[in-house]
Amino acid sequence: MTEPLLVVEHLTKTFGRGRAEATAVADVSFALAPGGALGIVGESGSGKTTTARMIIGLERPSGGRIMFRGEDRTHPARSARSRRERGRDIQIVFQDPYTSLDRRQRIGDCLAEVVGVHSRLGRDETSKRVRELAELVGLDDRQLAALPRSLSGGQRQRVAIARALAADPDILILDEAVSALDVSIQAQILNLLSDIRQKRGVSYLFISHDLAVIRQVTDDTIVMRHGAVVEQGPTAAVLDNPQDPYTRLLRDSVPRSGWDPEALTARH
Amino acid sequence: MNALLEVDGLRVRLPVAGQLRTVLRDVAFSLDRGSTLGLVGESGSGKSMTVRTIARLLPDGADVRGGVRFDGAEVFDLRTEALRSYRAKDVAMIFQDARAYTNPVRTIGDFLTEAMRTNDRMPKSAARKRAQELLAEVGIGDPERRLRQFPHELSGGLLQRVMIAAAVAARPRLILADEPTTALDVTTQAEVMAILGRMQREYGMAMLFITHDLELAGAVCDETIVLYAGQVVERQASVRLHEDPLHPYTAALVQARPEIDRRVDRLPAISGHPTTAYEAPDGCAFAPRCHFAQEECRAGVPPLLQIGPSQTRCVQMPGLRGHMAPRQHAGSASNEEVQR
Numbered sequence: 001m002t003e004p005l006l007v008v009e010h011l012t013k014t015f016g017r018g019r020a021e022a023t024a025v026a027d028v029s030f031a032l033a034p035g036g037a038l039g040i041v042g043e044s045g046s047g048k049t050t051t052a053r054m055i056i057g058l059e060r061p062s063g064g065r066i067m068f069r070g071e072d073r074t075h076p077a078r079s080a081r082s083r084r085e086r087g088r089d090i091q092i093v094f095q096d097p098y099t100s101l102d103r104r105q106r107i108g109d110c111l112a113e114v115v116g117v118h119s120r121l122g123r124d125e126t127s128k129r130v131r132e133l134a135e136l137v138g139l140d141d142r143q144l145a146a147l148p149r150s151l152s153g154g155q156r157q158r159v160a161i162a163r164a165l166a167a168d169p170d171i172l173i174l175d176e177a178v179s180a181l182d183v184s185i186q187a188q189i190l191n192l193l194s195d196i197r198q199k200r201g202v203s204y205l206f207i208s209h210d211l212a213v214i215r216q217v218t219d220d221t222i223v224m225r226h227g228a229v230v231e232q233g234p235t236a237a238v239l240d241n242p243q244d245p246y247t248r249l250l251r252d253s254v255p256r257s258g259w260d261p262e263a264l265t266a267r268h
Numbered sequence: 269m270n271a272l273l274e275v276d277g278l279r280v281r282l283p284v285a286g287q288l289r290t291v292l293r294d295v296a297f298s299l300d301r302g303s304t305l306g307l308v309g310e311s312g313s314g315k316s317m318t319v320r321t322i323a324r325l326l327p328d329g330a331d332v333r334g335g336v337r338f339d340g341a342e343v344f345d346l347r348t349e350a351l352r353s354y355r356a357k358d359v360a361m362i363f364q365d366a367r368a369y370t371n372p373v374r375t376i377g378d379f380l381t382e383a384m385r386t387n388d389r390m391p392k393s394a395a396r397k398r399a400q401e402l403l404a405e406v407g408i409g410d411p412e413r414r415l416r417q418f419p420h421e422l423s424g425g426l427l428q429r430v431m432i433a434a435a436v437a438a439r440p441r442l443i444l445a446d447e448p449t450t451a452l453d454v455t456t457q458a459e460v461m462a463i464l465g466r467m468q469r470e471y472g473m474a475m476l477f478i479t480h481d482l483e484l485a486g487a488v489c490d491e492t493i494v495l496y497a498g499q500v501v502e503r504q505a506s507v508r509l510h511e512d513p514l515h516p517y518t519a520a521l522v523q524a525r526p527e528i529d530r531r532v533d534r535l536p537a538i539s540g541h542p543t544t545a546y547e548a549p550d551g552c553a554f555a556p557r558c559h560f561a562q563e564e565c566r567a568g569v570p571p572l573l574q575i576g577p578s579q580t581r582c583v584q585m586p587g588l589r590g591h592m593a594p595r596q597h598a599g600s601a602s603n604e605e606v607q608r
Binding site for chain 1: 532
């Protein structure tokens with residue numbers, strides 16, 4: 001059996017103190033295998049984004065452990081150098097491709113900057129690497145020379161994915177990365193993500209509220225509610241035969257033909 | 269005659285940087301009293317513009333051709349008092365972002381009673397009482413306390429219910445709902461749709477329901493219109509839309525969505541990106557992305573064909589009907605095509 005790439009144990013995060021204390025993440029445990037794809041499903045306030053932020057080092061856990069390749073990563077990196085090293089392991093793509101890019105920086109420069117941070121390459125090598133990345137995500141030279149404002153939402157999300165891959169990470173966290181996209185574009189990006197996983201062997205931690213998207217891109221899934229995991233297992237099993245009443249409610253809430261929201265609402 | 273709303277040959281152009289840009293082209297449909305019509309499309313398809321045109325909320329300098337008739341009266345001929353009454357009593361709107369449409373420094377009570385006080389000259393205590401009834405109607409408990417609260421104290425789902433309460437307060441005959449549940453969680457979406465459906469039934473209101481979600485439109489609307497590049501490309505009974513689409517765009521949209529109960533090797537994505545009316549090519553606007561496009565598709569703007577009770581703007585219909593299976597789209601998502 002292969003060692004898991006990432007192991008999260010009893011992860012907990014509370015915000016505030018005393019009477020104002022709120023638990024965002026409560027005792028969450030899971031493992032991500034090399035090359036695997038794990039989905040985190042939940043509604044707003046379920047703690048899925050806070051979990052991701054702790055894994056990437058943007059939040060300090062209140063309790064529990066985060067292990068990457070057997071090394072303790074529970075606490076955010078202290079030095080710029082170790083932060084950069086960790087950046088080569090785990091990268092993240094956010095939901096909104098309109099606010100996550102610098103609007104004054106050309107796309108090619110944006111990618112070159114990240115390549116430069118993570119590997120010492122000459123100018124020619126860097127631009128070669130930028131082209132490789134652009135090709136991988138389906139961006140052309142014209143788009144590399146453009147500013148973010150002249151790109152569509154789908155193209156921006158391709159840029160965000162290329163930028164994350166520029167560090168050549170082992171894990172890519174996708175936090176609602178396709179939720180804001182039009183259906184026709186969403187399908188392109190989902191296919192792109194499965195291509196990248198095949199070609200590069202990168203593992204995904206895929207956060208989404210969209211069960212159909214989770215079905216398409218993940219192998220295993222955890223369902224979160226109010227900070228805690230209510231169900232976890234292989235994605236097909238969790239979605240086809242949900243054991244927890246909340247998972248069942250989530251599943252039944254997805255509109256389809258014969259959908260009866262009134263009957264559903266009466267249930268809880 | 270049963271049509272409450274008739275939209276006829278609507279063309280709308282908006283001023284952008286000194287030039288008029290087309291946003292809607294020849295949009296025509298009718299909506300019967302008490303029925304629900306879905307308006308589905310991707311970004312730039314013109315769905316929100318259609319709603320704004322119907323509510324006469326277009327910016328200054330907009331150029332409108334064609335007509336919008338509400339209950340037989342031409343909406344663009346309404347002046348002052350009649351227009352005010354049309355907006356206050358006949359139609360009501362519900363938007364995606366409820367928080368953006370409430371004043372953050374005024375209470376829910378102020379928000380709900382404002383229209384009653386100004387339009388109906390209702391005394392304060394009576395308006396307050398009516399507001400409580402409205403909140404109870406949309407299933408909000410402890411209405412007295414809620415009236416004293418501010419928008420930031422309410423969750424998104426709760427605030428959207430307040431919007432519905434405000435919208436139905438005047439018992440309008442038409443509700444224009446612009447992506448009312450898009451920002452909400454799925455379980456909250458179900459709650460909001462349940463309330464909207466019940467209100468609509470109880471008061472016999474018609475609804476124009478805008479969404480990007482074909483499944484949601486299919487689940488809650490009697491009929492659905494699919495818009496692309498500012499045009500109606502298909503109109504069908506919602507239940508038929510998934511099984512028997514009449515336009516290659518609709519078929520491709522249905523196929524591109526992942527499904528909750530199975531995983532496919534590759535999603536049959538649509539190459540390229542959605543076009544706006546302003547950028548649309550001559551001929552069929554979808555032709556550059558369509559797998560079935562022929563020479564004739566690029567020849568001129570295709571007319572809206574009637575097929576039984578349904579409509580399609582595809583010149584290859586009905587020949588193509590039933591032959592737009594996903595297999596024929598397979599491999600369409602390769603990077604080369606996406607780059608175009």
